[in-house]
Amino acid sequence: MRRVPPPPRRDHGGEGEVRAGGRDLRALFAVPLLASVLAAAEPLPEPVGAINDYGQTLERADREQLEHLIGSLKERGVSLVYLASWHDPFGDIDLYARAIFSAWGLPKDALLVVFLRGEDRRWQVAARAGERVGPLLPQPEWEDLLAEARVTANRAQPAVAVENLAAGLLSLLTTGRQEPQEGRRSWAWAYAVAGLIGIGALILAARAFLCPHCLRPLRRRPSLGGILWVCPRCRYTRASRR
Structure with missing residues (x-):
């Protein structure tokens, strides 16, 4: 009885090499993507209260003055939260402020003010307002206060800038938009x-x-x-x- 020879085995070496090459190619692109994800996932600073001075910007007298202003703003429906930092894992202060607001679980009446020192040793300033605070901030006066704080933080000190910002906001909430301007003109x-x-x-x-x-x-x-x-x-x- 004649035996039928088995069919010749196909060499899958080429296909294996292609598959292996595909895995190497995917790994080549996955490494930088994973690195960027890990960079963005760096731990954010933990909240320690209304004043989070990780950037070491406040002296004792400055802290007491800011605490007084925060208490006065609280009475008018705004919970001011101050953060000073030297490190931004996102490279974007607005994105950093949004991430901090979400990670800290700040309430709807919170107003987060972030002072961030960049690699060029210049201070950046950004703010993130809760749902209840946004309608309370008069425009464009509030944006003018932020712009003035950015200048003061670099020309003078961040402590002076945040105190002026809080005092200016308190004045706006107390006297309204037009009255301070008319008062300044009359004087x-x-x-x-x-x-x-x-x-x-x-x-x-x-x-x-x-x-x-x-x-x-x-x-x-x-x-x-x-x-x-x-x-x-x-x-x-x-x-x-x-």
């Missing part, structure tokens, strides 16, 4: 008028008591015809005005 006019009055008084005093030629003080001397004002230097003489 400016008052200062201008007072300055003009002072200058006029100085001019009158100079004409009355100074020599018009050499600006020396006139001396009062009695005479038969009345009081005379005489300059001791140029001998200018003027009769007393009645």
Whole structure:
């Protein structure tokens, strides 16, 4: 009885090499993707209260002043939370602020203010408001306060910037949008008028008591015809005005 030879075995080596090559190619692209995911998954700072000064920006007096302002804002429906940091795993301060707001589980009445020092040693400032706080922030005054804080943080100190920011927000919530501006204008006019009055008084005093030629003080001397004002230097003489 004749035996039927088995069919020749196919060589799958080429297919195996292709599959192996595909796995190597996928691994090549997966490594940088995994690295970026791990970089973004770095642990965020833990909350320690309303003031989270990981950037070491506040002295004791600054902290006490900021705590007072935070308490005053709390009475007006805004829970201010301050975070100062030197490290941003996202490379985007707005994304960092959103991540912190979510990770910390901040309430709807929270206003998160983030001061972040970049690699260029310059401070960036961003804010994230809860649902209840957003409608309370007057625009564009609030954006102006943030812009001023960014400048002050780099020209002066972050402590000064965050105190001015909190005080400015408290003023907006207390007096409204237009009243502070009108108040500043009225005081400016008052200062201008007072300055003009002072200058006029100085001019009158100079004409009355100074020599018009050499600006020396006139001396009062009695005479038969009345009081005379005489300059001791140029001998200018003027009769007393009645």
